[in-house]
Amino acid sequence: MALFVSIFPIVLLIYLMVKRNALPSYVALPWIAVVVLIIQFVFFGTDISIVSANVTSALVAVQTPITVIFGAILFNRFSEVSGATDVLRRWLGSINPNPIAQIMIIGWAFAFMIEGASGFGTPAAIAAPILVGLGFPPLKVAMLALVMNSVPVSFGAVGTPTWFGFGPLHLSDSQILEIGSMTALIHTIAALVIPLMAMRLIVSWTEIRKNLIFIYISIFACVIPYLLLAQVNYEFPALLGGAIGLLISVLAANKGIGLSKVENTLDNSGVSKSELVKALFPTGLLIGLLIITRIHQLPFKALMNDATTWFNVQLGSLGLFEVSQGLIFSLKNIFGTPVSASYKLLYVPALIPFVVAVLISIPVFALTTTKTKDIFMGSLKQTKNPFLALVGALIMVNLMLVGGDQSMVKIIGKSFAHATGEYWTYFASYLGAVGAFFSGSNTVSNLTFGSVQVSTAEITGLSATLVLALQSVGGAMGNMVCINNIVAVSSVLNIQNQEGTIIKRTVVPMIVYGVIAALVAVLIIPIFFNV
Structure with missing residues (x-):
């Protein structure tokens, strides 16, 4: 019965969102949150203070994804209004007008690099509008962006899902490195298939076959350095792999290597070097800000994450409000419970890099006050429905995590694991995908299910590092269907x-990804690792 009531909200959510006349996420998710709240009160008998604290925590936590979405929308509106996007469209057309080249450069290599720097669904938010601007249909672009942005995710935001996601397990550095190494191998082999499935969402198989050489040049240009780097480091595989892949992809496209000739239907006339430099300035500034604030060897990341208390004030029974020296706003001991929530104003990729990049770029493009106001107000208005969807999603997630080992999430995880026993290797990645589906994060999925995966490995005699690698891969492939990313893009x-x-279209490549992960874990990883 506990398993039934735990899994019921997820099944109901999926049904509501894929049925004929489906409910939009900003309606379905708040209602599912109410269902989970009722289950907590009626079935689990959870104390009202715990429930209230977790709902309040969700309202604080939602500021992270919604400000990122606002920042991405703001940046894209600015790029359109300023004319930067138009110049980039014409320039990309001048590199090579072949749609395959444009998709692989922007939707694959560019997004790969941005994922390595930032994560938070930023790659799809940046790359997708450029592809739409080049004439691709928005709905198909959204699906392509979600499927493409899977391979680099385990090393997104400078490796956060790997080194932070498994942090609570207190693993040694060598174990984390081995998990990262296995994870990268599984992703690399999946990359031989998954980008092709993503491409098929937007172009025909005939077009794919004609340009197959270029497609694989672009794929290998990203994943080979990614795989090699993952053997010695778990922070930079996606960032540097994407940067190298982007450079090689642009050079190959410029020479037409592996690409069929296509008539140029884009207006690429009159794009001077000065225009191009100016148009690339906001994006270059954005990437630069992301990189310098994410590399821990530089001082900025530590400063922006400085949790040393600057000042605090008790807000009655609500909790202790605290501001750190790194401008981390926290609400602690909410309603007298251990529940806390925080918002990292400087580190969350919203104010920096999006808003700052726009504010610096406004005088460069000499935008009027009226246009600037319209950009900000229009962006704010566009975040209303995503806000409602994300509030519902986070309340649902928080309440499903209540109860520790007896939480709804852990009940689901343990039941799945015990049902499969020693064959868990074949299913481990799908548990990671479930975590990413309802949390919207590879990191949160790893945090949530890492302990379940380890205990299952110990019970069944499987390699803990291998099972955790599958968990991390699952969290990445779950990005294809996770509500947060779909709402964002x-x-x-x-x-x-x-x-x-x-979801109906992206769930297929996600399932295929899990099959590939299982086969690699059983057939290939034992050749290279002692598992």
């Missing part, structure tokens, strides 16, 4: 009420 592209349609 739909919001940026202004796609209305298509979340169910997107």
Whole structure:
């Protein structure tokens, strides 16, 4: 019965969002949150203070994804209004007008690099509007962006899902490195198939076959350095692999290597070097800010994450409000419980890099006050529905995590694991995907299910590092269907009420990804690792 009531909200959510006349996420998710709240009160008998604290925590936590979405929308609106996007479209057309080249450069290599620097669904938010600007259909672009942005995710935001996601397990550095190494191998082999499935969402198999050489040049240009680097480091594989892949992809496209000739239907006339430099300035500034604030060898990351208390004040029974020297706003001991929540104003990729990049770029493009106001107000208005969807999602997630080992999430995880026993290797990645589906994060999925995966490995005699690698891969492939990412990319592209349609199409490559992960874990990893 506990398993039934635990899994019921997820099944109901999926049904509501994929059925005929499906509910949009900003309606379905708040209702599912109410269902989970009722279950906590009626079935689990959870104390009202715990429930209230977790709901309040979700309202604080939602500031992280919603400000990132706002920042991405703001940046894209600015790029459109300033004319930068138009110049980039014409320049990309001048590199090579072949749609395959444009998709692989922007949707694959560029997004790969941005994921390595930032994560938080930023790659799809940045790359997708450029592809739409080049004439690709928004809905298909959204699906392609979600599927493409899977391989680099385990090393996204400078490796956060790997080194932070498994932090509570107190693993040694060598164990984390081995997990990262296995994870990269599984992703690299999946990359031989998954980008092709993503491409098929937007172009025909005939076009793919004609340009197969270039496609694999672009794929290998990213994943070979990614795989090699993962053998010695778990922070930079995606960032540096994407940067190298982007450079090689642009050079190959410029020479037409592996690409069929296509008539140039884009207006690429009159793009001077000065225009191009100016148009690239906001994006270059964005990437630069992301990189310098994410590399821990530089001082900025530590400063922005400085949790040393600056001042605090008790807000009655609500909790202790605290501001750190790194401008981390925290609400601690909410309603007298251990529940806390925080918002990292400087480190969350919203104010920096998006808003700062826009503010610096406004005088460069000499935008009027009226246009600037319209950009900000329009962006704010566009975040309304995503806000409602994300509030519902986070309340649902928080309440499903209540109860520790007896939480709804752990009940689901343990039941799945015990049902499969020693064959868990074949299913471990799908548990990671479930975590990413409802949390919207590879990191949160690893934090949530890492302990379940380890205990299952110990019970069944499987390699703990291998099972955790599968968990991390699952959290990455789950990005294809996770509600947060779908809401984010739909919001940026202004796609209305298509979340169910997107999930129906992206769930297929996600399932295939899990099959590949299982086969690599059983057949290939034992050759290179002692498991």
